[in-house]
Amino acid sequence: MLERRSLIIGGMMSATGVSFAGAARAQAGRPMLVFVGDQTSEACKVWRTQWEPLFVASPVYKKLDYRVIYPERSALLSKQQTWPADLRWLLDTFLMSQVGVQEGFEVPRFFLVQNKQVTFSTSGNNGWREVMWPTLQDVTSGQPG
Numbered sequence: 001m002l003e004r005r006s007l008i009i010g011g012m013m014s015a016t017g018v019s020f021a022g023a024a025r026a027q028a029g030r031p032m033l034v035f036v037g038d039q040t041s042e043a044c045k046v047w048r049t050q051w052e053p054l055f056v057a058s059p060v061y062k063k064l065d066y067r068v069i070y071p072e073r074s075a076l077l078s079k080q081q082t083w084p085a086d087l088r089w090l091l092d093t094f095l096m097s098q099v100g101v102q103e104g105f106e107v108p109r110f111f112l113v114q115n116k117q118v119t120f121s122t123s124g125n126n127g128w129r130e131v132m133w134p135t136l137q138d139v140t141s142g143q144p145g
Contacts, residue, residue: 031139032065033132034090034111038074047108047125055133063140077105093118114139 035052037044048070055061069083076082083091090111094100099121110132112120122131 030063030065030143031136032067032113033136034067034069034087034113035108036069036077036105036111037108038077039070039072040074041107043125044070044108047128051125051128060136060140063143064136074105074107077107090118094121112136112139 035047037047039045056066067084067087069077069087071077071082078091078095080088080091090113094105094111106123108125108128109123110121110128111118112132112135120132120135122128
């Protein structure tokens with residue numbers, strides 16, 4: 001059972017899902033995974049040393065755009081300056097969402113962006129392993145490598 005809250009945005013919702021309000025903008029084309037963490041988080045260190053290398057070595061990785069927001073301290077996660085200009089919309093969208101307002105950044109956090117919208121987000125290593133990884137496999141299964 002997932003201890004971390006996952007959210008699905010768009011037409012699909014799950015029992016653990018919460019939707020973002022408003023339309024999100026992203027780059028068109030391939031799905032994009034955005035990893036958000038900070039260098040002081042033990043959970044982020046675990047993800048970067050154990051799960052990220054497996055992900056990067058996988059066929060799924062070759063079918064996605066992968067972006068990383070990884071500042072020195074967690075306090076910097078909600079600062080516009082920390083985010084690349086083309087992903088600041090994602091920060092704004094998250095901070096205005098129910099999860100963003102209630103919980104802020106629980107890290108590691110993962111956003112799946114498809115067709116110019118955030119379609120899924122989850123946090124924690126369990127969220128990655130139990131929800132995001134299978135979702136990414138499904139999303140990329142029919143895409144050329």
